Amino acid sequence: MIKNENGQPCLFFALKCGALFEPFDEQKLEIQIEQAKNILEMLSNPDADEEKRKKLFAKLECIRQQGNMTVDQVITAVVERANSQKTTYQNALKMLENDRIREGKRPILRVGKTYSGVEITHFCTDDNVVEVMKDNWKKEGFRYPIGQTLFWYKIVPIICKLQESAGCQFAFLFAADKTPDGALTTYYNVALKFEKLQNVGTSKPFYDFCCEFMSQEVNNLKTGRDFFLNNFNPDMDDEII
Structure with missing residues (x-):
């Protein structure tokens, strides 16, 4: 007073x-997992959507030029990053589900x-x-x-x-x-x-x-x-x- x-x-x-x-954006994690999967699919599958493959390889070419890298180096780096991100996001969703099971019905706001x-x-x-x-x-x-x-x-x-x-x-x-x-x-x-x-x-x-x-x-x-x-x-x- x-x-x-x-x-x-x-x-x-x-x-x-x-x-x-x-x-904590659960939906965003799911979208990021799908994006990582799509990148891996387009790089490994020649029959993937042609238009999306063109856009992806255009981005890879920009990365290659900026980093003074070879095409193989760029692809390897992108594949490693996509795999790492996919694993990280999938583990986060598993942790979320396990936490819900562990805490039961208690009113906990996960953030x-x-x-x-x-x-x-x-x-x-x-x-x-x-x-x-x-x-x-x-x-x-x-x-x-x-x-x-x-x-x-x-x-x-x-x-x-x-x-x-x-x-x-x-x-x-x-x-x-x-x-x-x-x-x-x-x-x-x-x-x-x-x-x-x-x-x-x-x-x-x-x-x-x-x-x-x-x-x-x-x-x-x-x-x-x-x-x-x-x-x-x-x-x-x-x-x-």
């Missing part, structure tokens, strides 16, 4: 450890990779207190809003301290944005630098249904805080809005 000089709570927040992940994180579960201001503070805030000429300032000045250092002991790579939250124009998510993005990353996900509890998942790397938070503090006090020539 962050209080003003009169001891009144103007903002409270809560943090907890969490985890993010990259999805490609996990990342440690810290979730901002609550980030709320007391409007009654903050509205009174806003007048004094403007009189002092601060260029940034109260919530944004308290986030970078008070909350981010705690998250960075957590990283030292828990190795948190990401910070994330669920934005309870009910505005038609997405004003809150825009605020989190522009002012606090959270993003709607497409390559990572997390488990979302019922409490946060219809809230938008946003995240950023903790190392980026450190950079963002340095920039915020270095630019907090306006220059004499800056216009105060």
